[in-house]
Amino acid sequence: MNYTQTLDYLFNALPMFQRVGATAFKKDLSNTLALCKHLGEPHQKFKTIHVAGTNGKGSSSHALCSVLMQAGYKVGLYTSPHLKSFTERVKINGIEIPEDEVVQFVNENKGFLDDLKPSFFEMTVGLAFWYFAKIQVDVAVVEVGMGGRLDSTNVIQPEVCLITNIGYDHMQYLGDTLEAIAGEKAGIIKQNTPIVISQRQADTTHVFNEVAKTKQAPIFFAEEFFQIYKVSDRSSGVYRVVQGQESFVIEMDLKGNYQQKNLAGVLKTLAILGKLGFSISHNHLQAGLENIVKNTGLKGRWQLLNESPTVLCDTGHNEDGINYILNQLKEYSYEKLWMVLGMVNDKDLHKVLSILPKDANYVFVAAKIPRAMSALALLELGREHGLEGISMDDVNDGLAYAKKNASKDDLIFVGGSTFVVAEINDL
Structure with missing residues (x-):
């Protein structure tokens, strides 16, 4: 072979x-x-x-x-x-x-x-x-x-x-x-x-x-x-x-x-x-x-991918990991927060979604693995927790959409799953 x-x-x-x-x-x-x-x-x-x-x-x-x-x-x-x-x-x-x-x-x-x-x-x-x-x-x-x-x-x-x-x-x-x-x-x-x-x-x-x-x-x-x-x-x-x-x-x-x-x-x-x-x-x-x-060669740990707008990614994916991410995001100054998120379907997603900020713009995506929750299903689940946005199947399409619509003073975060971060082209 x-x-x-x-x-x-x-x-x-x-x-x-x-x-x-x-x-x-x-x-x-x-x-x-x-x-x-x-x-x-x-x-x-x-x-x-x-x-x-x-x-x-x-x-x-x-x-x-x-x-x-x-x-x-x-x-x-x-x-x-x-x-x-x-x-x-x-x-x-x-x-x-x-x-x-x-x-x-x-x-x-x-x-x-x-x-x-x-x-x-x-x-x-x-x-x-x-x-x-x-x-x-x-x-x-x-x-x-x-x-x-x-x-x-x-x-x-x-x-x-x-x-x-x-x-x-x-x-x-x-x-x-x-x-x-x-x-x-x-x-x-x-x-x-x-x-x-x-x-x-x-x-x-x-x-x-x-x-x-x-x-x-x-x-x-x-x-x-x-x-x-x-x-x-x-x-x-x-x-x-x-x-x-x-x-x-x-x-x-x-x-x-x-x-x-x-x-x-x-x-x-x-x-x-x-x-x-x-x-x-x-x-x-x-x-x-x-x-x-x-x-x-470690990648994906609070990694800066772009400036103006700021684009950050992190592989944190459970309640504790997301809490750390949200607290660190509060240290940044920005006009609007964009969250490009995908998750796997065997986690307790309600716990994670319930702590996410409701004033952010969300782009829900899906990694290309069988365990991934579909972007549309995640969007619908997010709406149950007051999170509004859109769904796009591909992580990079979602990131491109956020970058196109964000101002230079906005902040875009990409994560929710190790597998979402893994599919970022610029990583």
């Missing part, structure tokens, strides 16, 4: 949760374990850092990767979903896996894969571990896909685990309370392995404490060690970090205000890695956090 045929095999022959939803969700690790055994247990041949959470796990994973790269390590990075290219999911030092490596992996293992019938996600996890072992990375940052306990990535034995924010997302799979969702995320906590919690939350703290106690895992609530204060307003990415009696300034090239919640967890995770023998200086830390996008 060539690369195009290989991608067809990956995307179409096997279930892919991001595209189809529930039918691709598996409730055990048996396929991943079988695939790893077939591949020679590649995940046991390099050190790992495991990152879970509802919001912030992708940004935190890229931040950790960037700092470790600055410290001179060969760093694998596994994240999902991809925005533009499948190969974004598997990187070493910010370089995407070559297409011919993807082809080789499938061609060499196709007979086994045909018999096992793993999900798309299980296969990509196997691919990542196989490639990281082949290239002999020093350490890999592995982002959980969904949940934690039963996620395909949860076969690794990491040096340290990090759990970011816990919010309401994927509730039909993970539970309908924050405690239940936290319980699934806490499934990545391993015996005698340090666990960092980025954000102490009233509904989840006891869950993490109980699991950590059971696993005899040292637990660290990051905000007890690092207090993070924003230095200036509006998307500066500059923070003052207070650590005991000392303080220092960090500038991140990720400008979303929600990075303030992620930063303490990243810093504590790196501090623990330092105690485990990783050589990470303050200069490595500063340079790594200033160059996350450059080093790792």
Whole structure:
């Protein structure tokens, strides 16, 4: 098979949760374990850092990767979903896996894969571990896909685990309370392995404490060690970090205000890695956090696409993520706000739509995936919440319409779903 045929095999022959939803969700690790055994247990041949959470796990994973790269390590990075290219999911030092490596992996293992019938996600996890072992990375940052306990990535034995924010997302799979969702995320906590919690939350703290106690895992609530204060307003990415009696300034090239919640967890995770023998200086830390996008190729996190009118996009897609976006939009001066939004149909859309500003102009769109709610259906649902606008099937048509009708002093935001952001041509 060539690369195009290989991608067809990956995307179409096997279930892919991001595209189809529930039918691709598996409730055990048996396929991943079988695939790893077939591949020679590649995940046991390099050190790992495991990152879970509802919001912030992708940004935190890229931040950790960037700092470790600055410290001179060969760093694998596994994240999902991809925005533009499948190969974004598997990187070493910010370089995407070559297409011919993807082809080789499938061609060499196709007979086994045909018999096992793993999900798309299980296969990509196997691919990542196989490639990281082949290239002999020093350490890999592995982002959980969904949940934690039963996620395909949860076969690794990491040096340290990090759990970011816990919010309401994927509730039909993970539970309908924050405690239940936290319980699934806490499934990545391993015996005698340090666990960092980025954000102490009233509904989840006891869950993490109980699991950590059971696993005899040292637990660290990051905000007890690092207090993070924003230095200036509006998307500066500059923070003052207070650590005991000392303080220092960090500038991140990720400008979303929600990075303030992620930063303490990243810093504590790196501090623990330092105690485990990783050589990470303050200069490595500063340079790594200033160059996350450059080093790792991260896209779609509070990204400026245009000026006059201002066009911003962000992949935040659940109630917590949208709240952060709306609060940050309030820091901007503009005449009129335009919202180009698309969403998937298995979220609690009423919660999200109910918090959106009613005085904005809406252009409802749909990503080109089966899970996407149609633009017209989203328009009708939006009207139930007092949101007025139009529907256009294509994301880029919707953005073009907004830019054509906006004044130079207006602000256009594009988002609502990772998959909407992924289809922006100018990203």
